[in-house]
Amino acid sequence: MATYKAPLKDMRFVLREVIDFKEVTALPPFGEVTPDLVDAILEEAAKLCENVLFPLNRSGDEEGCHYENGVVRTPKGFKEAYTQFIDGGWTNITTDPKFGGQGLPATLGFVVQEMITSANLSFGMYPGLSHGAYEALRAHGKPELQQRYLPKLGDGTWSGTMCLTEPHCGTDLGMLRTRAEPQADGSYAITGTKIFISAGEHDLTENIIHLCLARLPDAPGGTKGISLFIVPKFLPTDDGKPGAANGVRCGAIEHKMGIKASATCVMNFDGAKGWMVGEPNKGLNAMFVMMNAARLGVGMQGLGIAETAYQSAAAYAKDRLQGRSLTGPKNANGPADPIIVHPDVRRMLLIQKSFAEGARALAYWVGSLIDKAHHSDNAEAREAADDLLQLLTPIVKAYFTDMGSESANLAVQTYGGHGFIREHGVEQLVRDARITQLYEGANGIQALDLVGRKLMMKGGKPAQRLLGEINGFIAANKADPKMAEFVEPLEKAIGRVQESVMYLMQNAMKNPDEAGAAATDLLRLMALTAMAYMWGRIAKAAHAGLQAGTDNDFYETKLATGRFFARRVLPQTTALAHQIKAGSETLMALKAEAF
Amino acid sequence: MATYKAPLKDMRFVLREVIDFKEVTALPPFGEVTPDLVDAILEEAAKLCENVLFPLNRSGDEEGCHYENGVVRTPKGFKEAYTQFIDGGWTNITTDPKFGGQGLPATLGFVVQEMITSANLSFGMYPGLSHGAYEALRAHGKPELQQRYLPKLGDGTWSGTMCLTEPHCGTDLGMLRTRAEPQADGSYAITGTKIFISAGEHDLTENIIHLCLARLPDAPGGTKGISLFIVPKFLPTDDGKPGAANGVRCGAIEHKMGIKASATCVMNFDGAKGWMVGEPNKGLNAMFVMMNAARLGVGMQGLGIAETAYQSAAAYAKDRLQGRSLTGPKNANGPADPIIVHPDVRRMLLIQKSFAEGARALAYWVGSLIDKAHHSDNAEAREAADDLLQLLTPIVKAYFTDMGSESANLAVQTYGGHGFIREHGVEQLVRDARITQLYEGANGIQALDLVGRKLMMKGGKPAQRLLGEINGFIAANKADPKMAEFVEPLEKAIGRVQESVMYLMQNAMKNPDEAGAAATDLLRLMALTAMAYMWGRIAKAAHAGLQAGTDNDFYETKLATGRFFARRVLPQTTALAHQIKAGSETLMALKAEAF
Structure with a gap:
């Protein structure tokens, strides 16, 4: 049987003796990152990965994700593991303290990420994609969008996606066709089909936040006419709860060679309400x-x-x-x-x-x-x-x-x-x-x-x-x-x-x-x-x-x-x-x- | 979608212009192998592979083989394709004319084999294993065994297997434990478990002929104490029909990464009747x-x-x-x-x-x-x-x-x-x-x-x-x-x-x-x-x-x-x-x- 124990000794050796992690902990924001803290984090991460995530790797592959009528069910045990994962604060370790994150070094995030993907690559896709959405929003989102979404994406109660690919365009995003129509209230109505959307739909979180590339009506052709929008599955209420369903729906999941426990979704946007992230036509930079x-x-x-x-x-x-x-x-x-x-x-x-x-x-x-x-x-x-x-x-x-x-x-x-x-x-x-x-x-x-x-x-x-x-x-x-x-x-x-x-x-x-x-x-x-x-x-x-x-x-x-x-x-x-x-x-x- | 057309032009180029196939057709038994005959064979093989075998490749992978209570069902369409395959004489093209074969050059067999595996590797395993069993029997079997089995293995109404591997030994056959007890009638009672037996059980042929490595009671240890036996699924009657069931049964099929339409079987021999092929303790040579x-x-x-x-x-x-x-x-x-x-x-x-x-x-x-x-x-x-x-x-x-x-x-x-x-x-x-x-x-x-x-x-x-x-x-x-x-x-x-x-x-x-x-x-x-x-x-x-x-x-x-x-x-x-x-x-x- 496949086997995995986190190589903690080797990880510590690299941090302490090879790459001079002290240079990192000497940086201004990391004053409290002591060797003891690092050790405690590595040991807790190892326990979670070895005992919770790794045992679900094989069963998750056999069971895969199930799609029915727009709903995606992850394999048995994934929901419980995800709850344990966010309860332990693991989605938030390197995120911005301004939005509730722990603000630990990216280096440490890499060590934990290595363990997660060693244990269960499919599982790691769910928080992994959120992290990408978080970063784009933090770098380019307006403050009110950041306030609304970053704490939830950070603590993992909501998850994120990156909606780029369309059936006829992957590498060449200049050809993308998804449209964004400006609405009177400053939002946009997003319409189009995206494919290969990891974690596009699933049952692990109460909301799913799509970061979606689309074209404004007057946008120039090619990559210079692409803008980025944030499109939640459920429109957040003023008190930050998931509210009314938005016009975005999972049309199917792909049957794949591997990472079968990771839902790879076809996402249909049908006049879904979204808000622009970053500048018009500069979406690719933000992405x-x-x-x-x-x-x-x-x-x-x-x-x-x-x-x-x-x-x-x-x-x-x-x-x-x-x-x-x-x-x-x-x-x-x-x-x-x-x-x-x-x-x-x-x-x-x-x-x-x-x-x-x-x-x-x-x-x-x-x-x-x-x-x-x-x-x-x-x-x-x-x-x-x-x-x-x-x-x-x-x-x-x-x-x-x-x-x-x-x-x-x-x-x-x-x-x-x-x-x-x-x-x-x-x-x-x-x-x-x-x-x-x-x-x-x-x-x-x-x-x-x-x-x-x-x-x-x-x-x-x-x-x-x-x-x-x-x-x-x-x-x-x-x-x-x-x-x-x-x-x-x-x-x-x-x-x-x-x-x-x-x-x-x-x-x-x-x-x-x-x-x-x-x-x-x-x-x-x-x-x-x-x-x-x-x-x-x-x-x-x-x-x-x-x-x-x-x-x-x-x-x-x-x-x-x-x-x-x-x-x-x-x-x-x-x-x-x-x-x-x-x-x-x-x-x-x-x-x-x-x- | 994956695509396959037999590269006939390239195949002919190699045969005619690169390797001097004329040297082969000049050999004594191949006097009737004219360029026209070769062409006709290649074209017929191409049609079969492109139109019958290749279309079953994808569906065979999705459906896989099914095991229930000792019986193995191959994917939809395989039985019909196999019937067409043996009706066309494809199992017999390079086999010995003495036993009903067409006796064509091995070189030509390679060309056809390339097409079959290009089209459908899983399908190719069923006749492919028969071919190995045929060769061992033809090289080492007693005349009465050859008379009984070779024509049927050749024309594909029966199929063959190679039973070597056991759970604890693959590469190192010296450790194998399957026993062969001599019986009064000159046959042997074979008992043991073999794994990874391709085509060990399936629904394509009326009988399955196992070539099985086992140890005589007085055999020396290691590879010098291994003998080869032929063990049919059904004991042939005197008129060459499959008769009474023998004591060999498929216990399970493996769930594999690929070649899912090829049944990979656990075969349990429980005092099954077999006959020795070749010399005692020289089974490995024959194999x-x-x-x-x-x-x-x-x-x-x-x-x-x-x-x-x-x-x-x-x-x-x-x-x-x-x-x-x-x-x-x-x-x-x-x-x-x-x-x-x-x-x-x-x-x-x-x-x-x-x-x-x-x-x-x-x-x-x-x-x-x-x-x-x-x-x-x-x-x-x-x-x-x-x-x-x-x-x-x-x-x-x-x-x-x-x-x-x-x-x-x-x-x-x-x-x-x-x-x-x-x-x-x-x-x-x-x-x-x-x-x-x-x-x-x-x-x-x-x-x-x-x-x-x-x-x-x-x-x-x-x-x-x-x-x-x-x-x-x-x-x-x-x-x-x-x-x-x-x-x-x-x-x-x-x-x-x-x-x-x-x-x-x-x-x-x-x-x-x-x-x-x-x-x-x-x-x-x-x-x-x-x-x-x-x-x-x-x-x-x-x-x-x-x-x-x-x-x-x-x-x-x-x-x-x-x-x-x-x-x-x-x-x-x-x-x-x-x-x-x-x-x-x-x-x-x-x-x-x-x-």
Whole structure:
């Protein structure tokens, strides 16, 4: 059976020893965030995720959501779990104290989010989408809308959605057709059909608040004519209760490959009453606030699933007796050796483990960049953090989710034929992980965002900052012989990034297809390099830990896992650099009809 | 919606222009196999697969198989399709004329098998398993057993199974516990539980013939004490009708990730009457005859699914309008360009296309090796073909199925969020393909078979033959400037294979874990090299075709696809060579408890 225990020791190690969480808690708003408080939060979150959410993961998948006549019923146990979830204040941990939130660091939010998605990705979608709606409203809503909706979205009694996609347009939102007619009272009447709306309808909360993209009657065509509206399922009364039903209704739910306990809805808006959020025709900007946060959130889902996949595979590999070690029996008194004796099984486990641990460090570092970008009292520090954050967002989204799927598939492979059987729970991880590579911008779109926008923004300053950060680490540790095995491969990898970016700069100006042709491979190359950097930082922390001498096994394991990454994963960068320099020619040679 | 048309033109191109199918039809038993006959067979197979089997693929997945009280019901339409299938003689095309078969070349059987699995993998499992049972019985059964069972297995009125796995043993068959007690009449009473039995029970045929591994009472432990038995569901009467029910019963069917229309059964043998096939305690040898054939069959499943995935993705990419080309609108009068204008979409399609076409050539070449190994009148030619066949079997099984899954996943990715929705049919390809990497020996086992057995067998002669074959092609084409773009990368790739094998020879003797550590990467390296060789042969055929000048678009497309493979897929070999030479150290460093 799939298994999950929150990796608290590893999480604390990253926070305390790798990413310098003290820099976060030193920021002005986080004066009360003591190590004891952090520990208490992590332990409570672990209990909830392990004991409440994880046990519902398998049953939720089997049962799925049920749709009847506009009403959606979530699987058995979800309502009770959600109540416990909001009673514990978990929807409100990083939200704004001005609206009743706890105002804890985003970094800590990432740690909790990892646990939630490890335990139950489908469940995590309900509060996850609310969080996106909350952020958009907080950044762009008028004060009266904020007062009316943010406290309820924050405490989880109401939930939120993001209504973007329509049947004929997903990536290309410029084509969207949903209309918003201004009404005499300052509101708008929204009419149109939205699809793929996660948590669009369900039975967990007393109200559902849709953030919906639509066009004003006089709006210009394309993406410059899109506005954002808030459309509640029930119109709030003056005392903040859900009142009359609004003209929005769930028409169907999708039958999907995975995340079956998450309701993916077709939403029909039929003159529904809504209020504008942000400026007319600037809806896409407002939506992007929420989209960027959501993209990092989806990246965390990749990490979350990868961790559960790894734990499940490792437990099975230690338990399943089959065959003998190539170097002689290791369990001579048993009928066979546990399959973990086999190098190829370890290869699979170490791909998972070296990803999860490196990605965790990278993720929490990104979390700390959010906190610094928002709360540093130094403008240059805020800008630097935000630059890195912008650059790393598509990398985290695409690489983490690709690896979440790979890790889930490796768990199935470790289980052999048993992995294909539903009751063992690992094939569900493959099906659930698959959506993360698709939603919030398919991973190819992330790669285009990286090469087409992020690498070039501000004259390349964010990219220079990342390279500068990594080169700084190399320079600082190059002389240390203990660090050579991590620093040297990192230096080669960053050389390949520089070479590839140079190739792109020389070619993509003349031919924009060169950027598209390089995008996915360059994203992967940069992701692997960022991971190698994090493994360098982990190794440094491990050597420091060994110096202290209290928990040598733990630190030696970190070093061994980092060595695996450097020697058996990072070499992919050689192939990627070749592929990038092969250019767009082989891709564009064929006529469309030749496919 | 997923889409499939049998790629007849491409199939004919491979048979006629790439692999020299004339060498097969020149073999003694195939005198009547004229090009017209081959054409007629391919066209009839295509009609059946496109019009009968493919339309049942989606509905079969949704409905699945139903189990009640020992009885298994296949999905609606399967019984009618199966009747049509056996009425058309499709189960008998390559079987022995001595028992009523049509005795056509195995190569042709591969072509038809590709179409069947492209159309409906689940359906293909029912006749597919029969074929394995047929082969084992034909190779090892006593004449009276052959007379009784082979004609019925051949014409498909009865079907077959392979009963190997038990709950506690899959890969490690040495642990199996099913018992066979000799009876006074020369038969055996078989008792035990087998799991994961494909087509173990169903409603398509009047009888089901199990080939079952079990232990005699005095058998030695381990794999040297396993015998093979034939155990019919209904005991045949003297006039060849299904008679009294035997003591074997389906206890349950598995709920699986995919191939839901294929019944995967728990089979309980309770003193069931069986007859020995082959020698006592030599059952595993007899089973391996069938297993090797089955492994190639599973490889073909990978190719079959990859083709459907490619066709579905290409059709969608040409149809879906979303966004604009980076180099300016290509469909200026439409609301957006079809997504095939994007280099990254083409990258995904070309990975699929270059795999399917190269793998098809490799597969049919392997098919021709079967025919030569069985029917050449020259002993050295038979041996040479068999050597290559042995070596290529694990490569075809593992690489084709890994790529079948990758191709299916790329189809989902091309569809974006729509790919995750069941009704569009591409997510089913991912779920169905996933089993092919697991059954008939998980792909890690294939890799161990390659490095631990096949590379070393006969003092390395089979490996020398493959390298010799490829080096011969390089030598013959090196001077041709038109071929340089294919020959040069092939030469580099084969150099990496030689380097890696050398590394292994130097290290695996001292430490057998080195073989396990290199196995998966070396299999992939050799597979990519074999594919580059096939692309070389395809390119040569394409240049010859261009010379003739009748169908230039077709041949130019082949060359362009081959260039993509050489420049954007084959570079993976650089990373693989590095990873192999990193050795086993990083894999074995951790204690089991550290996972």
